[in-house]
Amino acid sequence: MRFKSVFFSISLIWVVIINIFGKLLYMDIWMLFAVQVIPLIISVVISSNRKEYLKPNGLYFAGVVMIIFQLLANRHNIMPCISLCFVTGLIVMIIQKEKIASLKYIAIIIFLLNCGVSYYEYANNVNLLSYDMSLNQLRRFRSTGLWEHPLYSALINASCMLFFIESRLKKYIKLTLYFIGLYVLFLYDARTSTIYAITGTAILLFWKGKISISNLILLGMVSVLFSQFYEYLSTSDLGGKLFDPETNKFQDVDARMLPFTLFAEATFNDLFWGIGIEKQVFLANRYGLPSVENSFIALVFFYGFIPAFLVISNLIKSFFQTMNNVSVRERYVILGGFLITGMTSQALTSPYVWYTFIIFFAAFTQKSIKI
Numbered sequence: 001m002r003f004k005s006v007f008f009s010i011s012l013i014w015v016v017i018i019n020i021f022g023k024l025l026y027m028d029i030w031m032l033f034a035v036q037v038i039p040l041i042i043s044v045v046i047s048s049n050r051k052e053y054l055k056p057n058g059l060y061f062a063g064v065v066m067i068i069f070q071l072l073a074n075r076h077n078i079m080p081c082i083s084l085c086f087v088t089g090l091i092v093m094i095i096q097k098e099k100i101a102s103l104k105y106i107a108i109i110i111f112l113l114n115c116g117v118s119y120y121e122y123a124n125n126v127n128l129l130s131y132d133m134s135l136n137q138l139r140r141f142r143s144t145g146l147w148e149h150p151l152y153s154a155l156i157n158a159s160c161m162l163f164f165i166e167s168r169l170k171k172y173i174k175l176t177l178y179f180i181g182l183y184v185l186f187l188y189d190a191r192t193s194t195i196y197a198i199t200g201t202a203i204l205l206f207w208k209g210k211i212s213i214s215n216l217i218l219l220g221m222v223s224v225l226f227s228q229f230y231e232y233l234s235t236s237d238l239g240g241k242l243f244d245p246e247t248n249k250f251q252d253v254d255a256r257m258l259p260f261t262l263f264a265e266a267t268f269n270d271l272f273w274g275i276g277i278e279k280q281v282f283l284a285n286r287y288g289l290p291s292v293e294n295s296f297i298a299l300v301f302f303y304g305f306i307p308a309f310l311v312i313s314n315l316i317k318s319f320f321q322t323m324n325n326v327s328v329r330e331r332y333v334i335l336g337g338f339l340i341t342g343m344t345s346q347a348l349t350s351p352y353v354w355y356t357f358i359i360f361f362a363a364f365t366q367k368s369i370k371i
Contacts, residue, residue, distance in 0.1 A: 002101075004046055008094055009101040011039035012359050015091065016110060019352040020146045023129070029079050033087075040090045049097045058314035059089035066307040073273045073304070081303070083351035085311060091355060092318045095362045103363035104167065108177065110146070111160050111360075114153065115184045118143040122187045143187040147352070151345040154190030155338065156356050157181050158197035162334050163364035165204050166326050192344045196337040203333050258287055259294035262301075274304035295348035302349065312348070319358055325365050334361075 015036045022032040044053050063085025067078055094100070121127055121143040129148045145153030161181040164174045178201075185194050262283055263271070275283075280301040284291050292298045299308035316339065323331045338357060342348040 004048075005099050005101040007039075007046065008043050008098045009103050011043045012091065012094060012100065012362070013103055013106050013110075014039050015087075015355050016352075016359055019355065020110075023148075033079060033083065037087055037090070040087070040094065043094055043098070044090070047094075047098060052097055053090075053093055057089050057093070059085045059092070059311075059318055062307065062310035062314045063089070065310055066303050069273065069304045069307050073276075075274075075276050077277060077302075080349075080351065081307075084354070085314075088315065088351060088354050088358075089318070091358060092322050095322050095358065095366070100362065100366065103359070104169070107160075107360050107363035111157075111177065112180070114146040114157070115180050118145040118153065118184050118187045121145070140189065142189045143184075145184075145188070147356070149345075149347075150188040151190050151193070152347045152350060152353055154185055154188035154193035155196075155341055155345075155347050155353065156360070157185055157188070158193040158200075158341065159334070159338055159357055160360055160364075161197045162200045162204065162337075163361055165201060165208075166330065166334075167364040169364075192341045196341040200333050200337050204330060207327075207329065258284065258289055259292045259297040261287075262292060263297050266301075271300060271305050274307075275301050277302050291346055293345050295343045295346055298346050298349050315354060319354075322358060323361060323365075 018032065018036045022035070027035065044050055047053070063081055066081040066085065070076065070078060070081060117128060122141065125141050127144045129144060129146070142150040143153070144150050145157070147153040147156055158181075161178050164177050164181075167174065169177075182197065185197060266275075280292055280298060281290070283301075292301060296308060296312060299312065302308070303311075316335070319335055320331055323335060326334070339348070342353065347353045
């Protein structure tokens with residue numbers, strides 16, 4: 001039993017690690033898939049609940065529909081369909097059905113490594129992983145961290161900050177990790193993720209009865225100190241977009257409204273069958289933007305409306321059920337904020353963002369067995 005629990009844990013955290021470093025090892029998409037999925041398959045084989053994995057699953061059904069639509073539309077971009085639905089489905093089922101050994105300290109190391117990389121990037125004005133520098137939008141530098149894109153790393157970082165609140169870590173460790181995460185959020189220049197983290201924190205602490213008179217006094221003192229740095233933040237690279245209305249004109253208004261413009265202009269066939277990843281980029285480039293900054297609309301353009309709806313709805317259902325070790329209302333805050341924030345970019349089109357979210361949630365909140 002102990003061996004199995006350790007192996008289940010290793011197979012889960014391996015998915016996070018290999019998705020971070022696979023490209024640095026020059027793995028192609030099929031090799032990366034094989035390396036991450038083989039330990040998951042072994043987990044199913046050694047599981048005492050292996051028959052449970054063969055039962056009908058909404059994510060598997062969504063994956064089959066996505067692949068059928070791709071083939072009927074004469075597109076062969078199958079790997080993202082397999083990763084988004086089948087691999088995520090396996091991960092969710094392992095978390096739901098198996099007793100896993102503690103992952104929280106490995107997750108903390110990965111979190112701190114990401115923070116360290118992000119700070120190094122900011123301090124040295126260089127992105128270490130394969131991020132397109134042209135997306136750094138001319139005016140100010142943005143760190144990208146381990147997940148190769150500032151908005152993806154910001155979303156995972158903000159989610160981790162809420163996981164710390166729900167964790168059983170010692171209070172001083174929670175506070176240290178939380179404020180490191182808060183600082184690093186500014187390095188990504190990601191407003192929505194920052195709002196998600198701070199608003200989610202306030203709501204969770206209020207529900208837990210942690211906001212007392214002393215907490216309010218402390219919050220007031222922090223607010224006063226923060227106001228002293230406001231002018232600096234508004235004129236520097238560090239979190240500048242959060243406060244600089246001039247920067248917001250292009251990045252926020254145009255980028256956020258473009259998906260709805262493209263959606264309204266699309267034909268029925270474009271929406272039903274999708275237009276593919278490459279054509280979606282071409283359409284966005286016509287408007288001077290690198291991509292469609294809305295995950296659901298991007299998925300519709302990638303795969304068609306029906307597959308996009310099925311995959312998003314089943315991912316939400318599966319994750320909500322998996323997060324049953326926190327209260328329902330806390331799930332609404334954490335998962336709801338993750339979805340709303342993720343929808344403002346293409347983060348939720350990326351399988352590894354979903355993987356990392358649910359694996360880190362399990363790492364910090366699940367009642368794991370002791371080794």
